[in-house]
Amino acid sequence: MINQDYLQATIEDMVQAGRGILAADESEPTIAKRFKAIDLASTEENRRAYRSLLLSTPGLGEYISGVILFEETLTQKTDDGRLFPALAWGQKIVPGIKVDKGNIQLALHPGDLVTQGLDGLAQRLQTYRDQGGRFAKWREIYAISERVPSTSGIAANAEMLARYAAVCQSEGLVPIVEPEVLMDGDHSIERCAEVTEAVLHAVFHALCRHHVVLEHLLLKPNMVVAGKEQPESSPEAVAAITLKVLRRTVPAAVPGINFLSGGLIPVQATANLNALNRCDRPSPWRLGFSYGRALQQPVLLAWGGKPENIQAAQQVLLKRARLNSLAMRGGYAPEMEND
Ligand code: 13P
Numbered sequence: 001m002i003n004q005d006y007l008q009a010t011i012e013d014m015v016q017a018g019r020g021i022l023a024a025d026e027s028e029p030t031i032a033k034r035f036k037a038i039d040l041a042s043t044e045e046n047r048r049a050y051r052s053l054l055l056s057t058p059g060l061g062e063y064i065s066g067v068i069l070f071e072e073t074l075t076q077k078t079d080d081g082r083l084f085p086a087l088a089w090g091q092k093i094v095p096g097i098k099v100d101k102g103n104i105q106l107a108l109h110p111g112d113l114v115t116q117g118l119d120g121l122a123q124r125l126q127t128y129r130d131q132g133g134r135f136a137k138w139r140e141i142y143a144i145s146e147r148v149p150s151t152s153g154i155a156a157n158a159e160m161l162a163r164y165a166a167v168c169q170s171e172g173l174v175p176i177v178e179p180e181v182l183m184d185g186d187h188s189i190e191r192c193a194e195v196t197e198a199v200l201h202a203v204f205h206a207l208c209r210h211h212v213v214l215e216h217l218l219l220k221p222n223m224v225v226a227g228k229e230q231p232e233s234s235p236e237a238v239a240a241i242t243l244k245v246l247r248r249t250v251p252a253a254v255p256g257i258n259f260l261s262g263g264l265i266p267v268q269a270t271a272n273l274n275a276l277n278r279c280d281r282p283s284p285w286r287l288g289f290s291y292g293r294a295l296q297q298p299v300l301l302a303w304g305g306k307p308e309n310i311q312a313a314q315q316v317l318l319k320r321a322r323l324n325s326l327a328m329r330g331g332y333a334p335e336m337e338n339d
Contacts, residue, residue: 003172007216010134010174013094014218015256015286018325019065021176023260023292024054025098025137026070034296040305048076053303054296055084057314061091063321066135068096068176068290074131085132096135096176097128100164103141112153115140115160118167125171135174137220138164142181144195144227154202162206165217175212176258176290178220179203183263186229193224193241200249214253220290221246222262223272232268235275242272243279252284259287261294266320267337269294274327289324 014021026034032042040046051073054060073084074097085095101117115138125136140157142149149157161177168175181196200221207214224242226233246257259276261269269291276287289295298320303313319339326332 003169004213004216006172007169007174007213010094011216011218011255014066014135014174015288016065017286018328019063020288020321020324020328021066021068021258021290022054022060022064022093022295022321023068023137023290024051024070024073024296025068026292027098027102031070034300035305038300038304044072046305047072049307050300050303051076051084052078052087053310053313054299054317055087055091055093057317059318060321061093063318063325064091064093066094066096068098068137069133070098074128074133083132089132094134095132096137096174097133098138099124099128099136100138106153106156109148109150109153111143111145111148112150112156113141113143114153114156118160118163121164121167122171125168125173129171129173133173135176135218136164136168137176137178139178139180139220142179142195142199144181144185144187144191149195149199154198157199158202158206161203162210162212165207165212166210169213169216174216174218176218176220177203177207178260180260180262181222183222183225183228185227187227188230189224189226189233189237189241192222192226193245196222196224197245197249200245204249204251214251215255217254219250219254219257219285220260221257223259223264223276225264228263235268235271238272239275239279242276243281243283246283246285250285254285256286256288258290261289261291264294266294266297267334270320270323270327270332271334273324274330274332277328277330286328288328291324295320295324
């Protein structure tokens with residue numbers, strides 16, 4: 001199969017009604033932080049046990065079409081010896097991989113960050129593809145203050161995302177392009193909209209400059225929300241302003257937009273997604289989720305690192321996945337949380 005057909009087949013396996021993406025690609029420092037919250041050491045065995053719990057949840061494939069994994073997970077196995085990518089495929093879940101190597105300060109630009117990992121990326125992608133990965137993810141992050149993100153911060157990050165996406169497509173992997181405007185701070189929802197719009201403009205401009213095929217990528221943006229230190233906006237307000245920004249910046253050729261949860265509490269992430277899918281005007285893209293914390297936080301609490309809690313934790317995951325699936329169809333209601 002030539003690359004374009006291969007990429008199109010991956011898109012069709014991933015962009016489906018009522019099915020979203022589970023982000024389970026926490027880097028070692030991040031998973032250590034998540035495990036610390038349940039008093040669990042981040043050993044390789046604990047990480048394996050936890051990710052095995054997630055991927056072997058019976059029925060998960062009904063609501064989840066793709067899973068983002070961290071590098072070590074590609075070669076780990078279940079207790080009965082199955083590799084995790086094979087376990088995902090068994091549920092019709094497409095396995096993918098986080099390929100960026102985290103961020104550093106952008107030199108001479110206090111407050112701007114930039115992500116690393118382009119060196120040797122093509123070779124790494126070939127290995128990941130041989131291990132069963134069909135898509136990749138790369139995240140750039142943008143803090144908001146009066147001074148940042150700066151114009152050059154926005155341009156540098158857009159260039160990184162576009163170069164990453166071009167390498168992915170040339171190696172036959174669908175790129176998930178993730179520009180995340182952070183929620184930290186006390187900025188208004190309007191300021192988040194202004195920054196998100198500038199960021200997405202720059203990202204799509206760079207993607208076009210680098211000849212990235214828009215039909216063969218997925219966008220993973222933040223929802224437009226006020227800073228964490230502000231009162232929460234209603235789901236309807238978040239949906240209206242988020243769609244306004246997306247319509248101004250994201251070409252209709254992009255097949256799917258899978259939002260990150262970025263620190264929203266799970267119920268809020270679901271309610272916002274539901275409101276996004278209930279807007280009167282139809283959207284050209286499928287609006288779904290690619291949640292990490294909003295799917296996993298309650299699962300971690302239910303599991304607590306104890307084998308006897310595995311089934312209960314899987315039920316929690318299945319419930320959140322199902323409610324987010326309903327939200328993709330605009331069919332979620334808060335009362336469903338009590339079922
Ligand atoms: P959150 O949904 O927790 O923001 O994680 C998504 C993700 O993949 C961040 O890169």
